[in-house]
Amino acid sequence: xxxxxxxxxxxxxxxxxxxxxxxxxxxxxxxxxxxxxxxxxxxxxxxxxxxxxxxxxxxxxxxxxxxxxxxxxxxxxxxxxxxxxxxxxxxxxxxxxxxxxxxxxxxxxxxxxxxxxxxxxxxxxxxx
Numbered sequence: 502x503x504x505x506x507x508x509x510x511x512x513x514x515x516x517x518x519x520x521x522x523x524x525x526x527x528x529x530x531x532x533x534x535x536x537x538x539x540x541x542x543x544x545x546x547x548x549x550x551x552x553x554x555x556x557x558x559x560x561x562x563x564x565x566x567x568x569x570x571x572x573x574x575x576x577x578x579x580x581x582x583x584x585x586x587x588x589x590x591x592x593x594x595x596x597x598x599x600x601x602x603x604x605x606x607x608x609x610x611x612x613x614x615x616x617x618x619x620x621x622x623x624x625x626x627x628x629x
Contacts, residue, residue, distance in 0.1 A: 505552040506543060510536065513555065519543050529559035529567055529583045540573050551575065557583050564588050 510521040521539035522532050540553045554572040561567065569583035 503547075503550050505554070506547060506550045507554045509556045509558070510539060513539060513543055517543065517546065519546055527559060529557055529569075533557070533571065533580060533582075536571050537573075537578065540571065544573065557581075559583060561585075 508516070510523075513519045514521050519539060519542045521542075522535040536555055536557065540555060543553055544550075552572060552574045554570060557567075557569040557571065559567040564587060566586055566588050567583035568586045569581045571581075572579040
């Protein structure tokens with residue numbers, strides 16, 4: 502069994518059979534509570550994992566998306582509000598998210614700092 506489950510709404514719905522928000526919908530910022538409810542259902546169906554995360558993506562146009570993420574670690578919620586990003590290649594957004602989390606888990610162990618620095622397709626946000 503996995504200790505961490507990461508996926509988008511389609512992964513959780515089509516692969517795990519867990520009801521969630523409509524995939525690729527508009528009005529992403531207003532749907533965050535729906536994504537949290539989906540993660541709660543995943544937690545109930547797969548209670549042995551300690552961390553659950555999903556990416557948030559709304560396509561504005563081909564090269565402009567809103568992108569964010571949600572993670573539940575134990576009873577703590579970490580939300581990266583959807584923000585504007587320029588898209589060069591859509592492949593790898595979830596891997597960029599998970600890469601940022603792994604970097605921080607292996608560093609100081611802080612979920613919050615790793616989660617907010619992660620981004621789609623390995624795009625890192627620097628803190629100044």
